[in-house]
Amino acid sequence: MVGIGSFGYSLMVVIRTMANNADVGGGDGEEGEFTFAWKMFTSWDYLIGNAETADNKYASITTSFKESIVDEQENQKDENIHLRRFLRVLANFLITCSLGGSGYLIYFVVKRSQEFATRDDLSWYEKNELEIVMSLLGLVCPPLFETIAELEDYHPRIALKWQLGRIFALFLGNLYTFLFALFDEVNNKLEEEQAIKNASIWAMKEYYANYTRLLNDTDATPPPMNPADVIRGPCWETAVGIEFVKLTVSDIQVTYLTILIGDFARAVIVRFLNYCWCWDLEAGFPSYGEFDISGNVLGLAFNQGMIW
Amino acid sequence: MGTTASQLGKDSLSEYQELTFLTKQEILLAHKRFTELQNRDERNHLNATRVPMEKILTLPELKSNPFRKRICHVFSTSEAKDGSLTFEDFLDLLSAFSDSATLEIKSHYAFRIFDFDDDGTLDCGDLEKLVNCLTGETDDTRLTSDEMRQLISNILEESDIDKDGTVNLSEFQHVISRSPDFVSSFKIVL
Numbered sequence: 009m010v011g012i013g014s015f016g017y018s019l020m021v022v023i024r025t026m027a028n029n030a031d032v033g034g035g036d037g038e039e040g041e042f043t044f045a046w047k048m049f050t051s052w053d054y055l056i057g058n059a060e061t062a063d064n065k066y067a068s069i070t071t072s073f074k075e076s077i078v079d080e081q082e083n084q085k086d087e088n089i090h091l092r093r094f095l096r097v098l099a100n101f102l103i104t105c106s107l108g109g110s111g112y113l114i115y116f117v118v119k120r121s122q123e124f125a126t127r128d129d130l131s132w133y134e135k136n137e138l139e140i141v142m143s144l145l146g147l148v149c150p151p152l153f154e155t156i157a158e159l160e161d162y163h164p165r166i167a168l169k170w171q172l173g174r175i176f177a178l179f180l181g182n183l184y185t186f187l188f189a190l191f192d193e194v195n196n197k198l199e200e201e202q203a204i205k206n207a208s209i210w211a212m213k214e215y216y217a218n219y220t221r222l223l224n225d226t227d228a229t230p231p232p233m234n235p236a237d238v239i240r241g242p243c244w245e246t247a248v249g250i251e252f253v254k255l256t257v258s259d260i261q262v263t264y265l266t267i268l269i270g271d272f273a274r275a276v277i278v279r280f281l282n283y284c285w286c287w288d289l290e291a292g293f294p295s296y297g298e299f300d301i302s303g304n305v306l307g308l309a310f311n312q313g314m315i316w
Numbered sequence: 317m318g319t320t321a322s323q324l325g326k327d328s329l330s331e332y333q334e335l336t337f338l339t340k341q342e343i344l345l346a347h348k349r350f351t352e353l354q355n356r357d358e359r360n361h362l363n364a365t366r367v368p369m370e371k372i373l374t375l376p377e378l379k380s381n382p383f384r385k386r387i388c389h390v391f392s393t394s395e396a397k398d399g400s401l402t403f404e405d406f407l408d409l410l411s412a413f414s415d416s417a418t419l420e421i422k423s424h425y426a427f428r429i430f431d432f433d434d435d436g437t438l439d440c441g442d443l444e445k446l447v448n449c450l451t452g453e454t455d456d457t458r459l460t461s462d463e464m465r466q467l468i469s470n471i472l473e474e475s476d477i478d479k480d481g482t483v484n485l486s487e488f489q490h491v492i493s494r495s496p497d498f499v500s501s502f503k504i505v506l
Contacts, residue, residue, distance in 0.1 A: 056380050
């Protein structure tokens with residue numbers, strides 16, 4: 009519990025500093041056009057020397073101000089509050105669904121892996137299914153959240169905060185479901201272990217009974233049996249450890265692959281194909297990958313959490 | 317002796333060239349125009365005399381400028397704060413408005429020009445006077461007070477990052493540096 013608490017706390021701190029930095033520093037802050045401010049500060053042309061030109065300029069500046077004011081008022085009126093609220097509720101609903109879906113998927117896969125453990129003829133995919141699924145979820149869901157968030161029409165800074173919060177929920181949820189599913193497995197194994205222990209004690213007692221009967225009630229000493237040789241059930245610690253290691257490794261592999269394909273190969277393709285492609289690859293769809301600072305840092309924190 | 321205009325010494329010329337963004341040609345032209353504004357008897361004492369603001373404002377380059385008085389006040393080093401300029405003040409003015417001046421210099425001076433009450437920030441009063449200057453002085457081109465309020469609140473919303481109700485120098489420079497037109501429009505050439 010303490011471990012989870014400290015992990016959650018460190019994650020919160022990281023997210024908060026990231027959101028703050030995205031506010032103040034980064035290029036994606038309060039951008040957009042400074043329409044009004046520019047009109048005010050830069051519209052006068054200081055090279056005008058003629059009185060008539062100046063009058064014309066005054067008139068044009070005035071008209072431009074009035075037009076932008078009216079524009080702005082129109083924009084503010086058009087905001088249909090109800091539609092917005094509806095869209096936002098819808099978006100949140102979709103996201104909760106996907107979060108729940110991912111949690112369920114992980115649970116399901118862990119259960120399946122338990123069944124797989126009993127079989128012996130497993131393909132590579134089946135052996136590593138759990139890890140692949142978890143890594144893929146971590147990969148696919150954040151962009152999914154971003155596209156759904158388009159519905160919400162928030163200010164970019166606020167949208168960023170929501171996005172980070174959702175990614176955090178996703179990772180935490182995944183980790184928890186994973187842990188719970190593993191706990192289930194561990195409990196099962198513990199029961200098995202208990203059952204085997206009972207069985208072996210019972211077998212020992214049987215053995216004594218037979219043995220003494222065989223030797224006609226003499227108090228023969230039982231054959232020395234080294235406690236370490238006592239039959240022990242499946243060793244659950246190793247299994248859990250193995251699962252985690254597999255998860256970390258596959259996560260690292262997926263990250264490498266993403267970086268390689270997502271950024272490097274994409275850049276190469278875009279740069280070279282741009283000469284012979286119909287639309288401008290660099291501006292439009294698969295442009296050069298942005299360095300998603302927030303997403304990557306969150307991934308790092310998540311990996312740390314896994315190691316803990 | 318009385319008919320020839322005073323010449324600018326070579327040393328002074330190079331010194332001015334080093335200290336400002338102006339070329340030698342521009343300095344000589346500025347000198348010529350400035351001495352035309354001066355009275356005859358002042359022409360030989362270039363740096364000691366000040367040309368009063370009214371005369372400066374007769375320059376065609378400044379005559380139609382809505383900020384002409386502010387410009388004179390900003391560049392004036394006179395203790396009486398009357399907007400009168402010496403030749404060096406005049407060169408400072410031209411230098412800041414020249415083609416080669418940097419964005420920082422221009423935005424710095426622009427800020428001071430727009431700061432009508434000289435308190436170091438652009439508050440609502442400054443912005444209102446600014447808008448009135450830009451829309452011309454006649455009554456039918458002015459904005460109504462509603463429009464004025466709307467405009468000022470929009471501007472503050474856009475540029476006031478720390479939300480203190482005024483635009484300070486860094487916020488101003490932040491806005492200006494992203495404007496594509498500022499450097500080319502903030503120019504005065506004789």
